[in-house]
């Protein structure tokens with residue numbers, strides 16, 4: 167490119183819960199001057215709206231009927247990502263246990279996925295400098311032509327320990343581990359765009375790596391891609 171300006175780059179980062187997608191994606195985007203999109207937050211936001219509006223989460227057709235109603239807006243600054251539904255800041259409410267326990271059911275509904283996937287593609291297309299998009303089906307379905315696809319993994323034990331560290335003292339690590347495994351099983355077994363590694367994704371097992379090491383590894387992969395290696 168002229169004047170040495172970097173080409174916009176699209177990076178897809180997928181993987182199970184607690185593998186470090188959000189922490190890694192935010193840091194990589196921040197270091198490289200890219201936008202950042204947390205697609206899990208969007209599925210959590212639509213789940214919050216369903217709960218808030220009294221929609222029966224066990225009734226897929228009821229969810230499908232209203233999937234187009236909420237207006238979901240994601241802010242893509244990696245230093246301060248935001249998420250609003252119908253103008254309400256839901257960054258706190260979407261992290262509650264209630265939403266976490268219901269998000270897999272809501273995100274399995276095809277009409278929800280179609281709606282959110284369209285939104286994700288339009289955000290990625292509008293990111294002038296490029297973007298890091300993290301989720302479960304980004305490399306396989308949302309952005310199959312991404313320049314770089316990463317699939318993060320880690321043992322269930324490491325992931326539960328990380329989550330428990332986040333939730334604070336007194337957290338039951340075994341229960342956290344079971345909840346992670348249950349959510350991953352639901353996300354991997356749904357019919358429409360399940361959690362899966364794209365055939366051309368680079369797999370990074372983060373079990374024995376520090377967060378700083380994972381970030382460095384992904385930054386290097388992006389830089390190599392940009393240099394055409």
Ligand SMILES: Nc1ncnc2c1ncn2[C@@H]1O[C@H](COP(=O)(O)OP(=O)(O)OP(=O)(O)O)[C@@H](O)[C@H]1O
Pocket residue numbers: 181182183184185186187188189190206328329332372375376377378380
């Ligand atoms: N390599 C690592 N070593 C130690 N802790 C880590 C590592 N990567 C992430 N963490 C920590 O693990 C926790 C979960 O990370 P993060 O939220 O980034 O995972 P995630 O894959 O986005 O999870 P989810 O899909 O559930 O949103 C955070 O507290 C984060 O700081």
Ligand SMILES: Nc1ccn([C@H]2C[C@H](O)[C@@H](COP(=O)(O)O)O2)c(=O)n1
Pocket residue numbers: 183205206207209210269270273274300301302303304349353
């Ligand atoms: N691309 C995506 C991203 C997320 N989901 C669903 C499945 C997850 O359990 C849930 C919450 O994601 P998290 O905030 O934990 O990353 O959202 C999905 O189906 N597809």
